[in-house]
Amino acid sequence: MKMNKRKIKLREKISFSFPAVALFALSLLLDKTGGITACFISAALHELGHLFAMEISGYPAEKIKIRIFGGEIIKKNQISKPLSKELFIIYGGIISNLLFAFTFGGLYYFLNNDFLKLLCFTNLGLGFFNLMPACTLDGGVGLEILLSNFFGADFAAKAINVLTVLLIIPIFTLGFIVLFNSPYNFSLLFIGIYLTMSLFISGKNKSEKFST
Numbered sequence: 001m002k003m004n005k006r007k008i009k010l011r012e013k014i015s016f017s018f019p020a021v022a023l024f025a026l027s028l029l030l031d032k033t034g035g036i037t038a039c040f041i042s043a044a045l046h047e048l049g050h051l052f053a054m055e056i057s058g059y060p061a062e063k064i065k066i067r068i069f070g071g072e073i074i075k076k077n078q079i080s081k082p083l084s085k086e087l088f089i090i091y092g093g094i095i096s097n098l099l100f101a102f103t104f105g106g107l108y109y110f111l112n113n114d115f116l117k118l119l120c121f122t123n124l125g126l127g128f129f130n131l132m133p134a135c136t137l138d139g140g141v142g143l144e145i146l147l148s149n150f151f152g153a154d155f156a157a158k159a160i161n162v163l164t165v166l167l168i169i170p171i172f173t174l175g176f177i178v179l180f181n182s183p184y185n186f187s188l189l190f191i192g193i194y195l196t197m198s199l200f201i202s203g204k205n206k207s208e209k210f211s212t
């Protein structure tokens with residue numbers, strides 16, 4: 001009975017947006033290379049990393065939202081946490097991606113399966129991408145909390161915005177260079193657009209919300 005109750009509670013915590021479900025289903029049908037599917041799996045492992053970090057830190061999540069561009073793990077009630085635990089929760093997704101990257105890399109070495117290789121690189125890429133000190137990314141959220149402790153919230157928010165802009169400029173520059181030399185390669189430009197949009201996203205409860 002207790003196990004069934006836990007399963008019901010977990011189902012109530014997790015919600016999936018229709019676009020996320022539709023895109024995942026479509027990717028399974030049309031994704032011949034497995035790249036999109038690998039990205040979905042890596043994003044899920046990222047969110048599970050945050051969730052696991054919250055559970056073992058003693059601050060379980062109250063709601064989990066899975067959306068088309070990642071997910072959010074939200075706590076309705078703001079509870080003051082030790083800085084070390086707060087940073088562990090924020091970087092939990094990155095830690096998860098890096099650990100799974102090495103795991104899939106090891107499995108690929110022994111099994112020589114191309115999809116395992118793809119999972120290794122997508123987890124590695126997602127982990128390092130989220131390390132960037134930019135708005136909405138885990139690296140930016142963690143750095144903002146550290147700066148807030150020493151210099152105050154206003155200074156921290158402005159510093160992260162400046163760092164985001166400083167990242168956007170070279171990413172867009174490199175993106176156009178790559179696009180010019182390799183037509184249809186929009187990867188860096190998409191990253192630049194994502195970071196630009198992050199500047200306009202309200203940072204409500206950043207320490208409780210994680211995006212991929």
